[in-house]
Amino acid sequence: MTAQSALAGLYPAAILEHSRRPRNRRVLPGWTHSAHSENPACGDEIAVFLSIDARGAIADIAFTGQCCAIATASASVMTEAVLGKTLDQSKTLAAQFQAMVTDAAPPPHTGSESGLDSLSTLSAIRDYPARETCALLAWNTLLLALANPRG
Amino acid sequence: MQAAALGYDIDDVRADFPILHRPVHGRPLVYLDTAASAQKPAAVIEAERAFYSEDYANIHRGLYSLSQRATACYDAARAEVRAFLSARHDREIIFTRSATEAINLVASTFGEALLKPGDEVLITGLEHHSNIVPWQFLRDKKGIVLKVAPLNDRGEVPLDAFTALLGPRTRLAAFTQVSNALGTVLPVAAMTHAAHAAGARVLIDGSQSIVHLGADVQALDCDFFVFSGHKLYGPTGIGVLYGKEALLDAMPPYQGGGDMIANVTFERSTFAPLPSKFEAGTPAIAQAVALGAAIDYVTQLGLDRIRAWESRLLAYATSRLSTIQSLSIVGAAAEKASVISFVMDGVHPHDIAHVLDSRGVCIRAGHHCAQPVMARFGLPATARVSFGLYNTLAEVDALIEALQLVEETLLQ
Numbered sequence: 001m002t003a004q005s006a007l008a009g010l011y012p013a014a015i016l017e018h019s020r021r022p023r024n025r026r027v028l029p030g031w032t033h034s035a036h037s038e039n040p041a042c043g044d045e046i047a048v049f050l051s052i053d054a055r056g057a058i059a060d061i062a063f064t065g066q067c068c069a070i071a072t073a074s075a076s077v078m079t080e081a082v083l084g085k086t087l088d089q090s091k092t093l094a095a096q097f098q099a100m101v102t103d104a105a106p107p108p109h110t111g112s113e114s115g116l117d118s119l120s121t122l123s124a125i126r127d128y129p130a131r132e133t134c135a136l137l138a139w140n141t142l143l144l145a146l147a148n149p150r151g
Numbered sequence: 152m153q154a155a156a157l158g159y160d161i162d163d164v165r166a167d168f169p170i171l172h173r174p175v176h177g178r179p180l181v182y183l184d185t186a187a188s189a190q191k192p193a194a195v196i197e198a199e200r201a202f203y204s205e206d207y208a209n210i211h212r213g214l215y216s217l218s219q220r221a222t223a224c225y226d227a228a229r230a231e232v233r234a235f236l237s238a239r240h241d242r243e244i245i246f247t248r249s250a251t252e253a254i255n256l257v258a259s260t261f262g263e264a265l266l267k268p269g270d271e272v273l274i275t276g277l278e279h280h281s282n283i284v285p286w287q288f289l290r291d292k293k294g295i296v297l298k299v300a301p302l303n304d305r306g307e308v309p310l311d312a313f314t315a316l317l318g319p320r321t322r323l324a325a326f327t328q329v330s331n332a333l334g335t336v337l338p339v340a341a342m343t344h345a346a347h348a349a350g351a352r353v354l355i356d357g358s359q360s361i362v363h364l365g366a367d368v369q370a371l372d373c374d375f376f377v378f379s380g381h382k383l384y385g386p387t388g389i390g391v392l393y394g395k396e397a398l399l400d401a402m403p404p405y406q407g408g409g410d411m412i413a414n415v416t417f418e419r420s421t422f423a424p425l426p427s428k429f430e431a432g433t434p435a436i437a438q439a440v441a442l443g444a445a446i447d448y449v450t451q452l453g454l455d456r457i458r459a460w461e462s463r464l465l466a467y468a469t470s471r472l473s474t475i476q477s478l479s480i481v482g483a484a485a486e487k488a489s490v491i492s493f494v495m496d497g498v499h500p501h502d503i504a505h506v507l508d509s510r511g512v513c514i515r516a517g518h519h520c521a522q523p524v525m526a527r528f529g530l531p532a533t534a535r536v537s538f539g540l541y542n543t544l545a546e547v548d549a550l551i552e553a554l555q556l557v558e559e560t561l562l563q
Contacts, residue, residue, distance in 0.1 A: 069502045
């Protein structure tokens with residue numbers, strides 16, 4: 001692998017764009033569920049906040065934390081992918097995303113063209129096992145948040 | 152000043168390390184992670200191969216000549232370590248699996264048998280997790296008090312801050328000689344003197360220092376000194392605990408098993424004399440032998456010459472890194488070993504390391520198993536370059552070029 005291809009795989013333009021201007025990295029007033037976790041590999045911290053509506057769907061989602069480009073981009077595309085999804089749909093997406101990153105499964109279908117593109121862009125992570133925990137940090141925190149209502 | 156001016160033929164040195172000629176991503180390997188683990192010279196690789204090919208059997212067992220040869224090789228390795236550390240007796244050298252195991256051994260034996268609830272162990276804010284967690288285990292088991300000497304903003308442990316925490320209950324001061332995260336060299340001779348004056352024993356973690364500074368345990372007068380073979384250009388799986396004989400004699404055994412006993416019945420066992428008392432089970436025989444070869448290697452090159460070359464690399468890298476606007480070096484101790492931690496504005500250390508890898512440049516990124524150091528500087532992680540006896544000024548240039556690629560790729 002040459003230097004350029006070694007880089008292009010992990011840092012395609014879409015990922016860099018998400019890491020530089022992450023979507024939904026903000027405080028979420030009135031959140032109903034949240035979780036915080038740490039990447040044991042580097043000590044990076046992330047918090048995910050959800051607002052789950054009466055129908056059991058994610059009406060709003062946000063995250064906070066200063067992480068590496070991969071973790072930040074992954075969190076950013078995750079917030080877009082699960083917005084409007086039910087808890088079960090979100091858990092399925094998380095499992096599919098994990099399978100894509102760790103087992104080279106095909107990228108999950110999000111139902112939105114932009115979401116699909118973004119998630120599949122992260123599929124290159126499977127070639128960089130050291131970065132798996134970075135890509136999965138936000139998704140694992142989402143799963144914790146789904147099980148952790150406020151109060 | 153080039154290497155030759157220091158009486159140091161860097162090309163010859165590099166020729167001794169087979170892995171340095173292996174390309175990475177189609178580029179020459181630039182290995183700047185020697186503080187994590189050093190690469191191995193052919194002499195070390197060959198020593199292990201030759202031992203297995205010609206002299207191998209279990210030790211201290213056989214009446215046959217091959218076992219006696221293996222035992223002699225293992226004992227000779229211990230004698231080499233003794234000489235390298237300037238210890239009084241071979242029996243003061245205990246082979247362990249690693250420096251980590253050596254510290255755990257002291258915590259489990261000296262700590263559990265000789266410390267009482269309320270006794271204090273003093274460490275510093277620069278310690279690797281391996282010199283923190285064993286003392287926390289001991290604190291939770293025995294009710295000892297763990298105290299931590301603080302760092303200043305340069306990443307140094309001021310002697311007066313350390314001395315101020317020594318008191319009548321301090322039984323042990325355990326500190327590193329060189330910070331793995333920042334490269335800070337600690338004034339261990341003065342710290343040892345102060346701890347002894349307060350009636351405390353001293354353990355020095357030489358994992359990082361042994362490779363740059365060597366060690367003279369009698370001159371240091373420390374009670375314990377630990378290091379790992381793999382950081383000294385030797386194999387993995389072998390570490391060393393030096394302890395003063397009287398102390399080691401007063402400590403109970405660590406693990407029970409073969410080789411550490413004098414006599415066993417189902418009612419009771421009696422234990423072997425030093426050093427076997429602390430070496431239960433078949434040890435890392437071939438690794439001990441190869442560690443001896445590693446000590447030969449650095450001794451022949453000369454620790455003074457190695458240190459002079461590494462100082463040159465440190466000064467050159469520090470000055471070149473300082474020219475990168477977005478980069479800040481973490482830790483500005485007056486005395487440093489050839490380790491530099493840094494951060495870049497807007498780029499996470501993981502991403503720095505990843506982009507550098509695409510250029511064949513290997514660095515460490517993370518908390519370096521020293522999370523309290525990171526917390527002291529308010530950082531989750533840093534990027535760290537560390538230089539060994541085989542690195543070149545051209546490799547520093549390759550690092551700088553690769554860091555420019557980091558800026559181009561990730562800072563826009």
